[in-house]
Amino acid sequence: MEFISQPWPWYVAGPAIAFVLFLMFYFGRAFGVSTNLETFCTMSGAGKFSDYFKTDWKARKWSLVFVVGIILGGLISSQYLMTSDAIDLNPDTVKELAELGFANAGSDYLPAEIFSTDNLLSLKGIAILLVAGLCIGFGTRYAGGCTSGHAITGLSSLQLPSLVAVIGFFAGGLLMVWFLFPLIF
Amino acid sequence: MKNLKFLIIGIVFGIILSKSEVVSWYRIYEMFKFQSFHMYGVIGSAVAIGVILMQLFKKGIIKDFQGNPIIVKPKKKGFIRTFVGGSIFGLGWALAGACPGPIFVLIGHGAITILIVLLGAMLGAFIYGLLSKKLPS
Numbered sequence: 001m002e003f004i005s006q007p008w009p010w011y012v013a014g015p016a017i018a019f020v021l022f023l024m025f026y027f028g029r030a031f032g033v034s035t036n037l038e039t040f041c042t043m044s045g046a047g048k049f050s051d052y053f054k055t056d057w058k059a060r061k062w063s064l065v066f067v068v069g070i071i072l073g074g075l076i077s078s079q080y081l082m083t084s085d086a087i088d089l090n091p092d093t094v095k096e097l098a099e100l101g102f103a104n105a106g107s108d109y110l111p112a113e114i115f116s117t118d119n120l121l122s123l124k125g126i127a128i129l130l131v132a133g134l135c136i137g138f139g140t141r142y143a144g145g146c147t148s149g150h151a152i153t154g155l156s157s158l159q160l161p162s163l164v165a166v167i168g169f170f171a172g173g174l175l176m177v178w179f180l181f182p183l184i185f
Numbered sequence: 186m187k188n189l190k191f192l193i194i195g196i197v198f199g200i201i202l203s204k205s206e207v208v209s210w211y212r213i214y215e216m217f218k219f220q221s222f223h224m225y226g227v228i229g230s231a232v233a234i235g236v237i238l239m240q241l242f243k244k245g246i247i248k249d250f251q252g253n254p255i256i257v258k259p260k261k262k263g264f265i266r267t268f269v270g271g272s273i274f275g276l277g278w279a280l281a282g283a284c285p286g287p288i289f290v291l292i293g294h295g296a297i298t299i300l301i302v303l304l305g306a307m308l309g310a311f312i313y314g315l316l317s318k319k320l321p322s
Contacts, residue, residue: 004204007205007206008201008204008205009205009223009226010205010222010223010226010230011226011230012205013201013202013207013226013227013230013231014227014228014230014234015230015234016201016205017198017227017231018230018231018235018238020194020198020201021231021235021238022238022247023194025238025242025249025255025257026249027191027249027250028249028250028253028255029191030257030258033286034284034285036285037285037306037307037309038310041307041310041311041314049311049314049315050315050317052317052318053311053314061188062188062191063191065188065189065191065192065195066191066192067195067289068195069193069194069195069196069197069198069199070196070198070290070293071195071289071290071292071293072192072195072196072199072293073195073196073197073198073199073200073201073290074199074202074203074208074289074292074294075199075293075294076196076199076200076293077199077200077203077294078203078294078295081200081204082204087206087211089211089221090221092220093211093215093220093221096218097211097214105211109206109208109209109211109291109294109296110209110210110282110291111210111211114210114281114282115296117297117298120297120301126301128280129281129298129301129302129305130305130308131277131280131305132276132277132281132302132305133277133281133301133304133306133307133308134277134305134306134309134312135274135276135278135280135309136278136283136284136285136288136302136309137277137306137307137309137311137313138274138309138310138312139270139271139272139274139275139276139277140270140285140309141270141309141313141314141317142269142273142274142313142320143270143271143273143274144260144261144270145260146274146285146286147228147278147284147286148284148285148286149260150267150271151228151232152228152231152232152235153235153257154260155232155235155236156231156232156235156236156238156239157235157239158236159259159260160262161261161262161263161267162260162267164264164267164271165267165268165270165271166271167268167271168267168268168269168270168271168272168274168275169271169272169274169278171268171272171275172271172274172275172276172277172279173213173275173278173279174217174275174279175272175275175276176275176276177217177218177279178217180276184280
């Protein structure tokens with residue numbers, strides 16, 4: 001039980017994710033999450049606006065069920081498997097974030113400065129969450145996959161488009177963290 | 186119900202992402218700041234084992250549960266689509282500190298505000314769908 005309640009190191013998580021990848025393919029499906037964003041659009045009636053969404057969402061039920069499982073997995077771990085929400089960060093990271101205006105970095109999974117419900121009352125607070133989501137949704141569909149589809153599946157199967165996509169993920173992420181964060185926060 | 190197995194795999198995946206702190210905004214920040222090995226270790230070791238699995242699929246040594254060969258669908262090609270699309274995704278990944286999998290895990294954690302990120306992501310996917318024929322690949 002000691003092991004269950006402690007945070008898991010990378011050498012447990014990485015192989016465990018590879019096992020999830022194996023199970024998905026073993027059961028005849030691909031490993032990916034972001035296509036569900038399109039499925040949600042289809043289910044919400046996006047087919048009225050573009051033929052792109054005129055797909056049979058019922059054929060993707062397996063993936064919707066997978067997503068429900070992911071949500072339940074989050075619920076189960078937060079309720080029963082975590083003794084602490086603190087993240088053990090590099091002291092340099094904590095100091096740097098304090099200078100950016102993030103107090104108590106690592107005291108919780110998410111920084112209150114971005115995710116507290118008070119942010120829903122400010123235009124900037126909502127804009128940050130919404131724009132982040134827009135980039136995720138648009139970018140992942142344009143690129144044809146996210147971390148699971150491109151970084152894990154695509155790189156594992158030695159696909160060049162996935163390597164380019166992952167280089168793109170880093171180009172965008174580095175630009176955001178190194179150059180845009182000091183302007184936003 | 187034949188989809189029950191995907192529910193269980195999803196639960197396992199959600200627990201792994203939670204317990205390894207991959208769903209923490211801070212873990213994504215420190216990754217892009219090169220201040221911790223954690224995320225590189227997680228993705229790197231998953232890919233390293235994945236490479237071996239994919240070879241075993243390709244050579245037909247591992248077959249699916251019905252005994253059929255496992256075929257990995259090739260990704261859409263195109264430098265602009267993958268690089269530009271990937272970069273836009275990277276901006277969002279770093280800002281929200283979450284990619285699509287972790288967004289759903291965090292809903293399970295009860296993080297209300299992540300729902301705005303999900304709403305944005307659906308809108309983003311919708312905008313892509315509207316423009317998909319006009320965008321360069």
